[in-house]
Amino acid sequence: MSKSVFYHAGCSVCISAEHDIVDLVGGDNVEIVNIGEVRTRIAEAEQAGVQSVPALLTPNGNVLHLNFGASMADVKG
């Protein structure tokens, strides 16, 4: 895995952090996944260790929770 994955749920905190991460890391180096919409990927995010969104899964498998938009419980509704 060489790309990071940015998981979010469309909230304003998420969108703001998304812009920052794309600016910092470069859009080609990060896959943006809205798990509020693409709900089939919620399990994958949880398995990776994502506890809240927005979160960045780094290429080495670490999860960086960036500020706080919503818990996974909120995302799952």
Place this chain on the structure above:
Amino acid sequence: MSKSVFYHAGCSVCISAEHDIVDLVGGDNVEIVNIGEVRTRIAEAEQAGVQSVPALLTPNGNVLHLNFGASMADVKG
């Protein structure tokens, strides 16, 4: 301001996040500041909006709080 600033306080959560950020952003693009040691920069971090460490101040002035290591109250002791 073109560099990001990564504020931390030497905790294990901080060091792990530091490695991730340096890998992602590139060491030349981020200044690492240990406000647990360089206490004269605590005020600057607070003024930028840092509420806990580790935190990344982006070139556009946004603060991304990355996971949670310690509150600023903890850092100030």
